[in-house]
Amino acid sequence: MASAAVKRRKISHPTPKDADLPSSNGVREPENDFSDEELDEEEELESGSDSADSAPADDRNGPKAKANGRRRAEKRDDTMMGEMYTGAIFKSNLFKLQCDDLLDQARPRAGPREASIDKVVRTLRKFIETIPDTEPRSVSEAEKALLKQHKTAVPFPDPRPPKDANYKLQYLKPSSITVSGSYQTKRFNRVGEELGVDLVVCMPSALFQEKDYLNYRYFYKRAYYLAQIASALLSSSAHKFDVSYSYLNGNRLHPILAIRFAKGGSEDGLAKTKSFIQIIPSCQPNQFPREKIAPHKNCVRPRGEEGHANPEKLPPTPFYNASLLADASPLVLSKLIEGASNHCDGFQDACLFGRIWLRQRGLGGSIANGGFGNFEWASTMATLLRHRSNVLSPGFSSYQLFKATLQFLANNDLRSQPFVSHNPKSFGTWTQGDCPVFIEAESGVNLLYKVRSWSYESLRQAARSSVTALGDTVFDQFESTFIQRADSSFLRYDFRLTVPQHDLLVKGSLETLEERCSRLHKTLLKGLSDRVGLITFKLPEFQVWKCDANPRSDEKARIQIGFVVHPQHAFRLVEHGPSAEEKAKADAFRKFWGNKAELRRFKDGSILESVVWEQKPGVSVFEQIVLYLLEQHFGEAVAQASHLEGDQTGKLLPGGGQDVTAPTAPFQGLLSAFTTLTNDLRSMDGLPLQIRHIQATDPQLRYSSIHPPSSTTSPATMTLEFEGSGRWPDSLQAIQYTKVAFLLKLSDLLSEHSSSYHAQVGIENRMHPIENQAYLDITTPSHHILRLRIHHDRETALLNRTLTQPPHLTTPASRDEAAFALSAYKSTFPRPAAHTQALATAATRFPALSPAIRLLKRWFASHLLLPHFAPETIELLALRVFLHPEPFGVPGTPTAAFLRTLAAIARWDWRGEPWCVDFGRANIEKNGGAGEGGMSKSEYAEVVTRLRAWRKVDPGMTRVALCVASSIETDGAAWTERGMPPVVIAGRMTALARAAVEEVKRWEREEGLMSLGTLFDSGVEDFDFVVELDAKAIARARNPHEENARFKNLAGGKAKDAMAGFEPVKWFVQDLERLYGDIMVLFWDSDGGNKIAGLWNPSAERRPWKVKIGYSTMPIEAGQDPKEGGDGKFTALINKRAILGEIARLGGDMVSKVAESAK
Amino acid sequence: MASDNRGALYERAGYTILPITFPPTPAYPHKVHHHLYLRSHDPRIEDRDTPRTLFVSNVPIDASESSIRDLFKRIAGGRGAVQRVEFEDKAWKQRHEVSEAPVHAGVKRKREEVEEAELEAKMETAQLPEVWEDELLPGGTCALVVFADKSSKDVALKASGRLAKAIWKGGKDAPELTWNSSQACGIERYLSHHHLTHPTKHHLQSSINTYLTTFTRLESLRTRLAARTHNVPDADGFVTVTRHAHHHRPASSAAAQAAADRAAEKEKKIGPDFYRFQAREKRKERDRELKVGFEEDVRRIREMRERRGRVRPE
Structure with missing residues (x-):
């Protein structure tokens, strides 16, 4: 049998362990890009109709490449269907389908916008080609001429060219003009991004001399060239362009022209299309000898030492070199990317995934945003595809490419182990301190040259978190990977420090802002050691500036520093240093900590250098350390001017416990x-x-x-x-x-x-x-x-027996009663016991959990929603960001946890999605990824099925609105059944959470400060009536010593104990709900509030009169509408004022005022 | 509302509509009208009391027998004497059903049966103590007001009609019928509730003891009765099949576990894929499940899209 033979052969292939994970060892043939087992299945089903693809063909270089490629594509189409059922190539079916949807949205298409852009680009190109050449001029002459004639400044980089420079500046017709970047390669994302078109203008070789790579000479000439183009564009009479200078990716060596279209200009296409064009000067790939500008060389000689005898001894200038190389390489890299996208089917889509992933995390190509953007993503992938087939293989699906790239970023530390795509010898064993190195050898450029050490840590952490999320087999992590925005600093960081740029810079020092930041980063890392997981810096971004001016940095600009802490260590009081005997280390320690360092003898007998912090109210140890470090190393002025924001729980929670040290x-x-x-x-x-x-x-x-x-x-x-x-x-x-x-x-x-x-x-x-x-x-x-x-x-057994008895032995009433009793029994005895145990364990595991839950409950209480939720429901709501923290890490402060929870609630589509929390995840964290005791896929499926079943039997959501499940209680209705909360309240919860998220966004936008308290402010304007309670009278009743003549038997020392559980307000509200539950919804703060607010049920406003209408009414004549009565009857209008009168009477001395709203 | 309309509303659909005035309270200093709907009681099945009963709908939540009595005293003077008031609740319904049920007269019941009924009644009374001093009535409740005799009722109804007309007419010297509630409210109500929910040990113990002794006696009586009727043909010669009350409960949870383990062991020995066809069917089943799962996912995506539009990064 043919198939048997085939089968045997197939089995002999090395089978990757996990089809979902791209294999990381051994080259995979393109033909084997489907998991072999799957092929095996297929062939068995087709009973041996296998023929053409039996001979393994190397279609990468082979002569039959094209034909094979087509066959491969066809084969993929068939197999895809098979694969889809198993979710082998994508994470799961659901994930794949959502990805398809997403790509459909994001994929570029040819439309009117693209057509108009094309037209503008053509015009520009023609225009630039007609700019006349100029004579070579000396630096000062050239600058003056431009400023005088055309009012155009030359955007020279710092330091400016020397006055006595003996080289000339000149403009010559560009050797080529190319449209480059993601627009050209159809990899841009249509959703939520501004479309940028890169016009790369290649400067001719004739402009440069051999030694121009030294001392910024190339960059001076480049700046002049750009200024020439700018002046021509500005003075053009035929076209009206809105031209301004900008820095490409915030790199000060790379000024470019950014073009938008002036209103009223003939080409108004761009203004409408939210797009812009960047003119980027570049040079020939081989303009300068590669080995001279390799990353480990020095190209900026110190002043006066131009003819340094031994330039090898000077410190390398990697950033300068890379910027120069990057200018020479755009076309080489474009070609590389182009090649990859032709060669690999999934490449384009994987780039789109990458773009979206980066965008959602606020990462981008500019230095301020981390220096790793779409271009870097695409070229990294292309390089890996070309040269590291064990990392990426052309046969991977787009998702596999995406995931493998993330894995590559997460698993390799490119700082200690630089990556060189090929010919590594020519680059030597060079590392760049704390910056990552990823060299594409063909162009020789370090693709990550803009990535600073802090941004690299942040990028890797994002990648690690997403790799973990994508490895999650139970929960669908599509939203956290692609949909959810994770760039809000309030949500992302536990502590935020803002330092005014102006204060940080030392006047008269040559140290640039970046160097200063780098020093600050190192100091903070050293001082905070294991207290902190991540410190990121966000430098102020450079905006565009007018062509007749010099770039000016904003005086008020601030540097934002975010901290992600390890809550177990962050608030430790003692910092242990080296032993006193290690002299050198001890000295360094003393020097670093200054006066705070002291020699201490510890319980175990060791004598160590150490720093001991005090427990101060209102200022956590972590905050003390950060401020002390600033003061110690950067001066008092910096510490004074900086603002550290951390946890604001203290002011909001009663009775302590907000301190994460001992929650x-x-x-x-x-x-x-x-x-x-x-x-x-x-x-x-x-x-x-x-x-x-x-x-x-x-x-x-x-x-x-x-x-x-x-x-x-x-x-x-x-x-x-x-x-x-x-x-x-x-x-x-x-x-x-x-x-x-x-x-x-x-x-x-x-x-x-x-x-x-x-x-x-x-x-x-x-x-x-x-x-x-x-x-x-x-x-x-x-x-x-x-x-x-x-x-x-x-x-339980007895109640179940009643419920399952045949109908003739019971009555509907007794069955209802039994059902009610059963759910009361469950929610009194077994459920809370299991929940309490699991939650208590989790609370000791996550220090921020307990205050976060209390804060969330306080939020519900402030908005008068608390009594509508079972406490367990709110606890599960708060748990999610700890157990399923994606796309963030586990929160370190209650405030961060609280804000993330609100964001999650705001996003929660509770009509169709369950809220599910897996307690087992707490152990997974501990065991370092080895999952045990977690929820299984089928258990999660059960939760989803139950929700669907509820929606089917109760589409109006009167019994169950929210579905909140956990791994110990998979019945999502356990805590929310019988209108806990009713659908109105659930809707209000979402609306309030959304408003809170908007508020947080506003802080972010306005670079404002966090004022957590505002999220707890609530008014009663939205309600129909408000019952104000007399807090004093209630307090008096609670305290029987002063006034309680009525119950003599309660007197004495035991009296106070006997008042335990005396909750008059709660009982009053329960009375009201029992009496008027159908016609009003009551809102009150069961946590000591002194107001009860209410809304009338609009459906009870007026009805045709009948005897048993169920609430107090007043008669009015039947209206014209026949629905409202007729046949001699009359209409019953709800008698709101009488009902309010009854409420006031019932409340008696507890109620100080009943007020109707004016609306 | 126009005043002529107001005048026309004192009577509708056979009901006299009597506005009463809620007195203002410090918290709600407004005089508000509450409307009572009255008419002669007209049930489908009449009983002895029907002719002297007035049906009142929409009584205030804090109404009690004494407050209704007081109200009619003020409406009809001394002549509208109320004997008792029955408020609508479960008990009312049951009482009416019970009274409607035919009484098995003439069938001489056995001694045991009589005893059983007695014990059941005793158990009813051995309830836990009340926790509220006054029960509140749900909004819009009905009540039956039973007067001393038919003429008292007629007088009361007529007087109410007159009064209603006068009140609806309005004007400066319109009469006013104030509602006086006798119920404790506010803190007092809840203090008494708190007190009542914590009865004295002695009080609680005695009612529990009564209940449990009665329950034990009743159980043994029923066992005796059941034993007697077991396998005994009744008058028509039929034997009622009764089940013995022993339940097949495993002696301990350990024993149940052991039994389950044994079953699992047996299953394991043979294995689920003993025959080839079993393996084949299993595989087919798996394929089918995959397909169903896939279709399910497609449907879920569609639903998701309907709910919140297409997938878009935020």
Whole structure:
């Protein structure tokens, strides 16, 4: 059988371990670009109809290349369908389909915009070709002439050419004019980017002398050449161009002309199309000897030493050299990219992916944006494709190319191991300190020459994070990779430092801003060591400037420095230095830290140089260090002028715990009380049954209540489960009564055990006899109050039996009751217990988690939404950015976590998407990527399926609006069922989160400061009525010492304990909701707010009158509309004022004012 | 609303529409009208009390028997004496259903059955203590006001009609019927609730004891009854099949686990792909699943696009 033979042969191919991951060892033949197993499958299905492609053909250089290529394409089309089902080439089907959509959007197409651009470009080209040549002139003469005649300044780089220079400047007709860049190669992105067209004007060789590569001479001539073109364009009468100077990618050696079109000009096409043209002078590829301007050579001789005897000994000038080489190389690189895109089918699309990925992260080609932009992306990929087939192979799909390029960036440290595409010998073993090197050997240019050390770290971190995200097999990471913007500094960094550029520069020093920044970067890195994960600098960007002026830097410009911290270390108080015996190191340490360094003896007996920081209120250790370093190394003025923004949680959270050093400290008292109680209960004799479990179920016991526990907060709930026994009754109601009996017994035993315990049985759910009927409020010796309920798991079985009984044995009412009781049972006993345990673990793992949750709850409370959400829902909302941090890292401060959470909520399309949190991710982090205990693909699929099912049975979302699941509770409706929150509230949550995100964007745009408090401001103008509460009266009632003659039995020392759980406002709102739930939605801040706001339900405004309408009405005559009545009846109008009157009466002395809104 | 319209609204669809005035409170210093809808009670199945009963709809949330009594006293003077007030709630419905149910008279019940009924009734009363001093009524509730006799009711209804007409007419000397609530409200209401939810140990213990003893007695009685009727033909000669109350619960969770383990072991020994066709079918199944999965994904993308437009980077 033919197929059998084929099969055997195929199997003998080396099979890559993971088809999704491009293999990194061994060259892959283009024919094998589909995973071999897949081909195998195909052929078996086709039962041996295999023939043509059996001979492996090398179509890269072979004579049949074209034909093979076509066949390959066809083959791909068939196989793609097969592949699509398995998601082998792309991450998953869903991912692939979304990518297709995205590419469709982003791919360039030929339209009217492109046509008009083409026309303009043609005109420009013709125009430049007609510019007349000039005579060679001396520097000063040439400059003067231009300024006088044409009012055009020459954008000479710093330092300016010497007056006595003995070379001449001249303009000659360009040797070629080429349209280059992504526009030409159809790789630009149509979505959200301004379209730039590069017009590369190649200066003729005749202009230059052999030694022009030295001492900026080339750049002076280039600047003059550019000024000539500018003056010609400006003085042209036929065309009206808006010409200004700019720097190409912010490189001061590369001035260029940026052309937009003046209004009223004949070519107004560009103005409309949001596009611009850049005129970039360049030189012949071989203008200067390559070896003279190799990165490790010196080309800027110190003044007066032009004829230095031994230039080899001078420090290399890599940036200068690379800038020069880059000018000579655009056409070489364009050709390289062109070749790659012809040779590799996925190249164009992979470039688009790259563009979008870079854009979303705020990365770009200009030095300020990191120096790694679209051009660098494309040329890196092209170089790798050409010379490193073990990294990228032409057979890869666009996604594989994209991912492999990211992997290359993430996994290789190009600073310590420079990359040279080929002929590495000619470049020697040269590294460039802390800057990356990636040399494309044909042009000899270091493609990453603009990438500074801080930008490189940031680029690599972004790449690493995306590689991890794309390796995620469970969650679809499409959004975090391509859609979500990750460039907001408020979201991205834990701390932000702004230093005015003006202050940082030392007057009279030759040190440039960049050198200064580099020093600052090194100092900060050294001083902060493992406290910080990333420090990035954003330098002010150069804007365009008029052709008759010199470039001026903005005096007020500020340098923004972002810090990503390691929260475990960032707030450590002691910095250990070297031992006193190591003299040299100790001296360096002392020198670095100045007065702060001191010699200390530690507990383990070692004597070390060290720095000890104080715990100051309001200023974290991290902030102290940064400011101290600035002052110590850059002077007091810089430290004074700088502004450090970090965590603003302190002002917003009550009762401490905002300090990331000890976020759980305010909760420890309650936790130890809980542990003591647990031990006491377990050690008690005389219990009717053995205790199986005692579990915590309260937010206060998982570090996530807004207020840290105290004697005035509501009791912390816990559950107790006895060992199973046949003595429990088999009736639900009797079980509840038995539980009450047990509670009474427990209360007696506790009082016997220790007189400092005070226990009191309370009644709940009296109207629902099959639900839990009672709890035990226990006041511990430490005056914490715990609320204990007894968990009996037989209840589930009994309730389920009622639910599954055949219909003739039950009534709909009893089934409803059972369903309600079951969900109440689950949300009282098993669910919160598991959730509390998982969350408490996560909170100890992520120091910023607990304050972040509390902050988010505070936000919900400030906007009067808190009571509409189960606490667990909000906790899961806050957890996501810790467990699924993509595209960022794990947040280090609560503020960053909070802002990211708001952004995630604003983006959440809850109608169709579940919110899912995988607790297992916390362990993955710890185990360094080895996933265990995480959610499986099928578990996630179940979450999605459940959401779909809910939307099918309840399309109006009256029962379930949000779907919030976790790995321990895959039922997304567990916490949100029965209108927790109702759909209106969910919509309001999204609207408020969006408004917050807009506010953050505004800070970013206006380079403003963070004012977190404004996100918590809320007005009551949007509501129909507001009930204002009398806080004093409520406080009086809470404090029975002063005034409580009515209940004499509560007097004495126990009285205060007896008021535990007294929540009049909550009960008042519950009363109102029970009475008026159908006609109004109530908003209130259950965290100590003094207002209840309400909205009328518009559908209850007016209805045809009937007896049982369900709310207070007043009659009016039926309107003309026959729908509203007729047949002698009348219309019932909701009697809002009577209802408000009732509310005021019911609230009595608790309510100080009921106000209707004026609208 | 035009004044002539106002005058015309004191009676509609057989109901007298009586506006009452809520007294102003410090928090809401406005006099507001609340409307009661009254008419003679007219149920489908009449009972003894029907003729002397008035049906009132849309009673205020804090209405109680005493406040209604007080209201009619003021409407009809001494002649409109109210005997009792029944508010609409579950109990009302049930009571009516029960009273409508035919009473099995003449069938002599066995001693045990009587005892069973007695015990059930006792269990009902052994409930946990009430936690609210006064129950509130949901908005727009109805009430049945039972008067001393038919003439009292007629007087009250007529007086209400007159009063309603006068109030609707308005003007300077229009009468006003103020609503006086006797319910505790505000802090007092919630303090008493707090107090009531924490009853004394003794009180709670006694009601629990009553319930649980009664429950035990009832259970044993029912077991005895069931045992007696087991396999005994009834009057028509039929035997009612009853199931014994033993449930097949495994002795312990460990035992259940062991059983599951044994089953898994057995499965493992044979293996799922014992026959070739099994492997083939499995593969086919997998292919089908892939295809279905793919189609599902395509559909999801389509839905996503419908919901929020095309995919666009932000």
